[in-house]
Amino acid sequence: MTDQDTTYLPLSAAPADHPKVKAPKIGVLLSNLGTPDNYDYWSMRRYLGEFLSDRRVIDYSPWLWQPLLQLIILTKRPFSSGAAYKSIWNMEANESPLATITKAQTEAVRTEISKRYDGGVMVEYCMRYGNPSTQSVVQKMVDAGCQKILFFPLYPQFAGATSATANDEFFRSLIKQTWQPAARTVSPYFDRPDYINALATSIEKAYETAELRPEVLVCSYHGVPKRYLMQGDPYHCQCQKTTRLLKE
Known part of the structure; x- marks a missing residue:
């Protein structure tokens, strides 16, 4: 079984019209901060808008903060931030360095885990802001049969603006599931x-x-x-x- 396979359990005692039940799997979901899809103005504006609208990051009242954000900051900031991203952009893969590094980390973890568990564990990554979104990857894992998910924010030190908001988004994604997988999160590892x-x-x-x-x-x-x-x-x-x- 590969990470993308979906295998169904035999339900000999169930009626013919019973919904198919997927073979149970365990999921490991790595979560990083996020990345714009590109360094152009609108990609940067979408990314910065999502990031700077997070109350864990900026906790000012939306009545005060959103007009400033939408009318001033998001009018100018995408240009300067886009130029900065362009200077470090992975042109070959057409992605930011954070995306490249996170993909490599995920693949390394997936390879190591597959040696130990022979396909019974699905390893994926998501971004708190941007793509792939936490919600889309949680849905992918549930669809593949993950009944347990270990959520791993990739932050050694805990902060409300990093680990906590990543956990928030993960739990919000679980709200949408009819059959919620059991879930746990990884503790900070700053002193390991x-x-x-x-x-x-x-x-x-x-x-x-x-x-x-x-x-x-x-x-x-x-x-x-x-x-x-x-x-x-x-x-x-x-x-x-x-x-x-x-x-x-």
């Missing part, structure tokens, strides 16, 4: 030894190719408002711990 070791190995490889070994390593993380921390968001603290463990 294997993650820290992977970071250290990557850095050492970069040092090996440098003409001069740097004296200082600066770890840069995406910023969030301080009030998010004061409201209980653990992102700041988890970034601090990742850096400390990496240093050690």
Whole structure:
């Protein structure tokens, strides 16, 4: 059985008109931030509009924020963001680097899992913003017979604007299902030894190719408002711990 196969269970005791029941499978769904479909104005506007309308990302009142977003920001920002995306765009595959990398990650996980479980596990990826959407991939997995789904936001540190909104979209997708699969999510892995070791190995490889070994390593993380921390968001603290463990 491949990831795309749909096999039906025999229902010898069921009436002839009984709906077909798919053979049960387990799904692993990797979730990344998102990407525009292209770097042109309208593709960028759709992507930025979805991203910046998320209340987990911008929590201002829509009555105040949406007029500013729709009339000013989304009029100008798609041009500058599109130019930035064009400078790094994967022209050969016609996709953003994030899409290329996420596809490669998914294929690596799929290959490793297929060695262990021989096709009984379906591995896919989705984007919180843009395509493939979380809802479309959840539907694909349910249609293939996934009765259990492990949802894996690809963020080492937890933040409301990243992991939480990805989980939100996943759970919203389950609302639409008549037969909901059992679901669980992956915890943040900011302090897992294997993650820290992977970071250290990557850095050492970069040092090996440098003409001069740097004296200082600066770890840069995406910023969030301080009030998010004061409201209980653990992102700041988890970034601090990742850096400390990496240093050690």
